[in-house]
Amino acid sequence: MTMKTNLSRRAFLSASTAAVSTGLVAFPHLAIAKSKAISSTTSLFGAPPPGVAKLNANENPYGPSPKAIIAMTEAISKGAYYVGGAGETLKAMIAERHGLTKNHIILSSGSSSALTNLAMMASQKGSILGSDLFWDATSFMGTRNSEHGIKRTPKTDDLSVDLDAMYFAVDGSIALAQICNPNNPTGSIVSPQKLQEFCKKVSQKTMVLVDEAYNEITDEPEENSMIPLIKDGYNVVVTRTFSKIYGLAGMRVGYMIAAPETAQLISTYGHNHFYDLNQAGVAAAVASYNDTAFLNYSKSKILEAREMIATAVAANGLTALPSQTSFMFVNLGDINAEDFRQGMAKENVMIRGVYQDYTHWSRVSVGKLPDVEKYIAAMPKVLDSLS
Ligand SMILES: Cc1ncc(COP(=O)(O)O)c(C=O)c1O
Known part of the structure; x- marks a missing residue:
């Protein structure tokens, strides 16, 4: 190995140390590419160039957590391999927190991948019902090749999700009732008691999906979550993500919680986490889940x-x-x-x-x-x- 053509061990180690302390990549040639990109308006990594306030995608710029950065730095050296046992570890951690089993958990590339798979599954049977304005990107994607689409309840004066209107709109044409709680882009939340009542009633007629991407940021995360209804046997599915409070949007890890038989069915519309996730993202999620x-x-x-x-x-x-x-x-x-x-x-x-x-x-x-x-x-x- 000559010094001219190869990276010296000292250069490699100092780059790795810098990677851990700054969250940057561990390889100098990529760091150089990044510094060049910063001088242009777009950045290699999607992060904003210096001087630009990026307030458009609900990311958590305080992330990733220091523990996640250390875990990812270690994981990238295992990048030659598909995700292994860490995926099972992550499932077990999530299941344990909610008193569920690993079979209730679908790991997903962000929550988007599982949400899209569910939308695809629903759109084989019927339409997806949502409030007038909600985070509908995956519902669009999932229904794209279907004769069924998205149905919406009308706007209310205060732009809240009108649960009564949604309840009355559920007829035989609806295969999935989707609530984003708190809602994006409005930021507002519905009362947990009312949402529980809604989920219990509507799930007798069709499957209910509650997208809880921002749950951890609410004043009462536990009270606001509909995950306990899954344990109680209601036909309810919940998604969560590591993209928001966990500060890992670029690492693409999320999850869906559903009854085991529902989870198995939804999983037939996508890859299992072995193919859907990346080594560093899962390592980061495991390291920061309880941080x-x-x-x-x-x-x-x-x-x-x-x-x-x-x-x-x-x-x-x-x-x-x-x-x-x-x-x-x-x-x-x-x-x-x-x-x-x-x-x-x-x-x-x-x-x-x-x-x-x-x-x-x-x-x-x-x-x-x-x-x-x-x-x-x-x-x-x-x-x-x-x-
Ligand atoms: C409400 C909601 N759900 C899901 C997502 C998908 O995010 P991800 O795929 O990164 O988990 C977003 C992203 O902004 C969102 O706002």
Whole structure:
């Protein structure tokens, strides 16, 4: 091995150490590629270039947790192999927390993969019912090649999920009733008692899916979860993800919880985790699943930033829906949300534009405090320019 053509051991070790302490990759040639990418507007890793506040995808920029970074650094050296026992370990950890068995758990590439598989399965039988506005990307994907599509209940004045309207809309054409709780992009939550009642009644008629991607960020995560209904035998399925509070969106790990026979059926629409997941993502999920110090820290920062946004929204004479998530849905009054998005982008603040016909509602994700400060500083300027 010559020093000219090969990486020296010292260079490799110092790169690995840097990887652990910064969360960067362990190989210098990739680090160089990253530094080149930073000078352009797009980054090699999807992370924002310096100076840009990325507040558009509900990621947790405090992640990954230090424990996850160490686990991933070790796991990448095993990247030649498919995911093995760590997948079973992760299933066992999830099952244990909820008093379920491993057969209740489907591991998934993010929660998207399992959600899409379920949508595909449902769309063979009928339509998917949702509220007017919910996180519907996987329902679209799953119904794409089906004669059935998505049916929606009408918008309510306060943009909440209308459980009564959904209940009355369930007829023989509905194969799946889907609730996102808390909802995305509105950020609001329905009362756990009402949702339990809804799930119990509706699951007698059709399968109910509750997407709990933001559950851990709510004030009462346990009370808000519908997972206990699965244990009680109701035809309810719940999804969770490592992409949000766990700060692992780019590592693609999520899971679905269902009765074992339902889980088995849904699994026939996709790969098992052996093919669907990656070694580093599973290692990170195992390492951070019970990392309460990291989770509590992230949550406290998310709530702090959310409060800052709420205060700024009010200071600008606007309102936002009450949020139980890592984002807020802001009513811009007369201003179009896409115009606002473009104006904020010029200030290096990335947020979301229009959703469906919600033309004056703008979603902003909670980021690190300096990024939120950037949003707050740019807001009056952009609003003024559009008034
Ligand atoms: C409500 C909700 N569910 C599911 C997802 C899918 O995320 P992932 O596939 O990363 O778990 C998202 C992503 O933003 C979401 O907001």
